[in-house]
Amino acid sequence: xxxxxxxxxxxxxxxxxxxxxxxxxxxxxxxxxxxxxxxxxxxxxxxxxxxxxxxxxxxxxxxxxxxxxxxxxxxxxxxxxxxxxxxxxxxxxxxxxxxxxxxxxxxxxxxxxxxxxxxxxxxxxxxxxxxxxxxxxxxxxxxxxxxxxxx
Amino acid sequence: xxxxxxxxxxxxxxxxxxxxxxxxxxxxxxxxxxxxxxxxxxxxxxxxxxxxxxxxxxxxxxxxxxxxxxxxxxxxxxxxxxxxxxxxxxxxxxxxxxxxxxxxxxxxxxxxxxxxxxxxxxxxxxxxxxxxxxxxxxxxxxxxxxxxxxxxxxxxxxxxxxxxxxxxxxxxxxxxxxxxxxxxxxxxxxxxxxxxxxxxxxxxxxxxxxxxxxxxxxxxxxxxxxxxxxxxxxxxxxxxxxxxxxxxxxxxxxxxxxxxxxxxxxxxxxxxxxxxxxxxxxxxxxxxxxxxxxxxxxxxxxxxxxxxxxxxxxxxxxxxxxxxxxxxxxxxxxxxxxxxxxxxxxxxxxxxxxxxxxxxxxxxxxxxxxxxxxxxxxxxxxxxxxxxxxxxxxxxxxxxxxxxxxxxxxxxx
Ligand SMILES: Cc1ncc(COP(=O)(O)O)c(C=O)c1O
Numbered sequence: 009x010x011x012x013x014x015x016x017x018x019x020x021x022x023x024x025x026x027x028x029x030x031x032x033x034x035x036x037x038x039x040x041x042x043x044x045x046x047x048x049x050x051x052x053x054x055x056x057x058x059x060x061x062x063x064x065x066x067x068x069x070x071x072x073x074x075x076x077x078x079x080x081x082x083x084x085x086x087x088x089x090x091x092x093x094x095x096x097x098x099x100x101x102x103x104x105x106x107x108x109x110x111x112x113x114x115x116x117x118x119x120x121x122x123x124x125x126x127x128x129x130x131x132x133x134x135x136x137x138x139x140x141x142x143x144x145x146x147x148x149x150x151x152x153x154x155x156x157x158x159x
Numbered sequence: 160x161x162x163x164x165x166x167x168x169x170x171x172x173x174x175x176x177x178x179x180x181x182x183x184x185x186x187x188x189x190x191x192x193x194x195x196x197x198x199x200x201x202x203x204x205x206x207x208x209x210x211x212x213x214x215x216x217x218x219x220x221x222x223x224x225x226x227x228x229x230x231x232x233x234x235x236x237x238x239x240x241x242x243x244x245x246x247x248x249x250x251x252x253x254x255x256x257x258x259x260x261x262x263x264x265x266x267x268x269x270x271x272x273x274x275x276x277x278x279x280x281x282x283x284x285x286x287x288x289x290x291x292x293x294x295x296x297x298x299x300x301x302x303x304x305x306x307x308x309x310x311x312x313x314x315x316x317x318x319x320x321x322x323x324x325x326x327x328x329x330x331x332x333x334x335x336x337x338x339x340x341x342x343x344x345x346x347x348x349x350x351x352x353x354x355x356x357x358x359x360x361x362x363x364x365x366x367x368x369x370x371x372x373x374x375x376x377x378x379x380x381x382x383x384x385x386x387x388x389x390x391x392x393x394x395x396x397x398x399x400x401x402x403x404x405x406x407x408x409x410x411x412x413x414x415x416x417x418x419x420x421x422x423x424x425x426x427x428x429x430x431x432x433x434x435x436x437x438x439x440x441x442x443x444x445x446x447x448x449x450x451x452x453x454x455x456x457x458x459x460x461x462x463x464x465x466x467x468x469x470x471x472x473x474x475x476x477x478x479x480x481x482x483x484x485x486x487x488x489x490x491x492x493x494x495x496x497x498x499x500x501x502x503x504x505x506x507x508x509x510x511x512x513x514x515x516x517x518x519x520x521x522x523x524x525x526x527x528x529x530x531x532x533x534x535x536x537x538x539x540x541x542x543x544x545x546x547x548x549x550x551x552x553x554x555x556x557x558x559x560x561x562x563x564x565x566x567x568x569x570x571x572x
Contacts, residue, residue: 010182011518015511015569024571046510046526047534047541070540072510073570133510 014123014130015073018081023073028083030066037147041069041140043132048075050137054144060091062145067137074121074130079137081117091145098138105134166461166469166549173198173457174550184520187555192340192368192499192546193524194390197454201393204453205446216445217419217436231445234452235435241455242385242402243376249408251435252448255399256367257287259386260334262401262438263363264291266411267384268332274300277330279360281316281346282308282536283339286529288365292334304328306335308342313537314492315344318351325358332361338368341528341544342491343474343499345369352382361407367391370400371454371548372470372497374463377402389447394454398447401438408434415440466549470498473547477556484563490542498547501528504563507570509541515566516543521559 032038032053041050050069057063065087067079086094101118104111111119124134171177176196179186188196208230214223216231232247239247253259268278278292282305296303306316306324316335324330333355337348352362363384366375371392377385384407389398403411413420413431417440421429431437458466474496481487486505504512509525516523524544527534534542545559 011515011569014514020570044527044531047539048508048510049540070508072508074511127514130510130514 010126014127016120016123018117018120019073019077019123022077022080026067026076026080028066028080028087029068031068032064032066036064037144039140039144039147041136043075043136045132046072048072048133048136050075050079050140052079052137052140052144054141056091062086062089062091062094065141067140071136072130072133074124074133075136078118078121078134081120082137082141085116085118086141095142095145098142101138102135105131166465167552170198170461170550171552173200175199175202177550181520181522182518187521187551187558189545189547189551189555189559190522190524191548191551192391192528192544194396195371195393195548196550197393197395197450198457200457201395201450201453205395205450208446208449213445215442227445230449231443234448237452237455238400241370241375241459242400243378244402245378246405248433248435249377249402249405251401251403251408251438252443253386253399253401253438254397254444255388255390256285256365256386257388257399259384259399259401260287260363260365261291262414263384263386263403264295266414266438267361267407268292268295268301269298270412272296272299272301272331275329276301277328277332278303279306279324279328279330279333280304281306281335283313283316283342283344283530283533284334284336285340285365285367286531287367288334288336288363289532301331304330308533308536310492311537312488313342313344313490313533315339315342316346318347321351322354325354325360330355330358330360332363334363334365336365336368338372338497338499339491339530340368340499340546341501341530341533341542343496343501344492345373345495345497348382349380352380356381368497368499371458371466372463373467383407389451389454392454393457394451395444395447398444398451400451403434405434408438411438413437413440417441419443461549469549470547471496473551473553473556474498474500476553477545477547477559480556480560481563484560484567486567490537498551499544500546501542501544503539503542505567505570507566509543511570512543512563512566515569516559516562519558519562519565521562523559 036053036055048071052067055064111122174196212226214227216228235250236247238250355362361383364382366387370387385402390396420440422432423430477500488503490501513523513525
């Protein structure tokens with residue numbers, strides 16, 4: 009069934025049991041992703057460490073399986089990585105979901121989301137957490153409360 | 160009443176679009192609250208009009224323009240008869256419910272309300288019957304107040320509270336939906352409008368979900384305004400109706416200005432035509448109006464009382480069957496529901512459920528159904544919705560159930 013391509017077992021597993029699910033207190037920065045069309049909503053928390061690495065990141069939210077799994081896979085994939093590398097991965101991920109190329113080996117487990125290419129109406133679900141990541145990484149680290157725009 | 164949907168046998172063959180496969184399965188179209196399908200006679204009439212009669216209306220003196228004008232005005236008369244309006248001049252053609260409501264918000268409410276006065280509506284309204292009032296309240300300094308939706312799963316509004324609210328608050332205007340597009344509840348419109356009229360409050364009924372489904376008699380209901388869309392009652396997209404009591408329409412300034420709506424123009428000023436043409440600036444959707452008239456003929460041949468009981472039967476059956484599913488939460492009242500059933504199945508997100516059902520040819524809606532504040536109030540970011548029309552069968556409810564059962568397995572709900 010074509011649907012199995014979209015909902016690979018890795019996707020269903022991460023959607024049911026999202027990794028790195030939860031909040032982080034300031035000075036972690038916070039960003040929101042919201043897709044009004046279907047109600048996907050994700051809040052991402054990112055704490056940078058020494059040498060501009062992503063020391064810790066978590067997310068909460070209510071969203072469809074594709075969106076949850078994409079957020080969960082993203083956190084696993086980029087935790088501990090330098091910011092520069094995370095942003096490179098983001099660009100590569102979005103480029104291969106929207107362009108003609110397959111999802112390459114550099115993307116690791118994110119390749120489980122390859123089925124989205126056949127369901128263009130789900131592209132926003134798959135990329136929501138990544139847009140939130142970019143926004144979080146572009147924020148100055150806030151020693152203050154809250155941080156980040158309110159959704 | 161027979162315990163079987165009784166109109167599908169007679170009507171399915173009239174709807175060419177229903178006879179197709181989607182993803183290898185016969186189409187089960189259950190997204191009628193978003194838009195219904197059209198019978199062949201409506202599609203034919205639109206194409207016949209373009210092949211034989213088209214020209215601009217109210218301008219030319221030649222034969223085609225005369226014919227087009229006659230057909231367009233006959234469509235207005237047809238709509239008036241459909242609603243039992245006292246005269247065709249009470250019928251304004253618009254793009255749809257949304258534009259009809261915006262017209263009233265701009266030309267009546269914004270022009271007349273004063274700071275502190277109240278626009279009253281309910282918590283179950285479609286964004287089209289909410290945002291225009293938010294803007295009108297901002298522009299006039301009026302307050303926007305809401306009749307609350309009660310019950311954990313959104314049973315509806317407690318209309319017994321209306322009279323007291325009308326006594327307590329300086330209400331000038333009351334806007335509410337006849338049938339809720341997300342809860343499926345049916346509001347007692349005649350009782351509401353009469354209570355409002357007693358205290359001089361002007362009423363607007365959003366009939367988007369009811370015009371093609373229930374008998375509507377604007378004189379018996381005694382509403383001041385009523386809005387509906389052609390595409391939700393077997394007609395074309397891009398055409399809709401605003402009914403307004405004539406003395407109100409006559410007092411209102413135009414909503415848009417330009418050609419077709421003026422009686423005389425100088426370089427400095429213009430004078431408006433009387434209603435309804437005052438509100439129809441520019442070339443209207445002539446084919447849309449003519450197609451809509453054909454759709455209304457079709458509906459009245461079936462009979463709206465029959466359509467209504469068929470709807471309620473499908474709605475109740477779907478509600479009872481869906482309740483069998485473990486972990487299901489169904490929105491709306493248990494009793495007196497229209498053919499609209501919104502639900503949340505276990506922890507499956509509506510978006511996943513709709514994508515899954517689509518793979519089996521079952522067309523559902525998933526999302527907030529343009530009632531975001533209501534979904535939030537009910538603690539949901541989205542829900543799935545099945546909505547029925549007279550061409551749907553009880554077998555299609557079986558297909559829906561089988562699909563939902565296998566979705567529950569698939570997603571491990
Ligand atoms: C209750 C209700 N009101 C208003 C509308 C808006 O109708 P339209 O988009 O045709 O203007 C809808 C359509 O979804 C509706 O269900």
